[in-house]
Amino acid sequence: MSDTEEVPLEEIAEEEEVEAGEAEAEEQGGDEEGDEGEEFEEEVSGDVEAEAADVSAAPDAGLGYVEAPDTGEVAEIILVTTSLGSIRRQFFSSQRLKNFLDCKGVVYVIIDSNRDTSSAKNLKDVELFKEWKANRILKATEETEFSSEPEVIIPQVLVDGVFVGDETVVQDFEEDGDL
Known part of the structure; x- marks a missing residue:
């Protein structure tokens, strides 16, 4: 035992x-007298x-800026991009625009136009991309004699379903202080 x-x-x-x-x-x-x-x-x-x-209404508390009032309204920002690296201009423009939005602290949704990645991850990106292209929501290049179907410009930004611009337009907005 x-x-x-x-x-x-x-x-x-x-x-x-x-x-x-x-x-x-x-x-x-807390005090020892019980008024903890x-x-x-x-x-x-x-x-x-x-x-x-x-x-x-409080002052900036030494932060150097005053916070903007929260109105409760938030716009839906969509970045149409590509993860396909074979078309380098589109790929690197997409990366620059993504990095720019990240630096600005913008909350956005990425729609990848690369069919291989979307289907492999079982995403609906390709379906949305095709639907928006058919409804002419996405900005496309002009038709030429070499292609019967215009190509969608990648990358581009949509705000609440409205085309805002591609990388250069968004950069111009930033330089003008309109962003």
């Missing part, structure tokens, strides 16, 4: 919780819009 006493796991867990609670109370700087946490209590009015207005 062993001299050790068996202690149920439930009692051990309760002791650990009590010890953790005491340690947390000490970290928060009174310093941290804050009155909440329940009016979220009024509190948000108070925050937005």
Whole structure:
């Protein structure tokens, strides 16, 4: 027989919780007199819009800029690009535009016009691409005597389903301060 006493796991867990609670109370700087946490209590009015207005009316807090008000409206930005590296001009233009949008902190959706990648990943990109091309949402080159079907310009940006431009147009918007 062993001299050790068996202690149920439930009692051990309760002791650990009590010890953790005491340690947390000490970290928060609670008094020994029992008025723990009174310093941290804050009155909440329940009016979220009024509190948000108070925050937005605050000065820039030394950040160097004042945040724009959040209107709750967000535009859907779509980047039509290609992952096919054999057409280098389109591929590198797509990468530059993707990097530019990333640097600006823009949230966007990528539609890859490469049929191989889309079908391998079981994506609907090709279906969307074909539908938008048929509905003339995507900007295409002019028909020439060598091709009966115009080619879609890649990359291009759509905002709420409206063509904005390709890489050079987006860069021009940035230079003019219109972006």
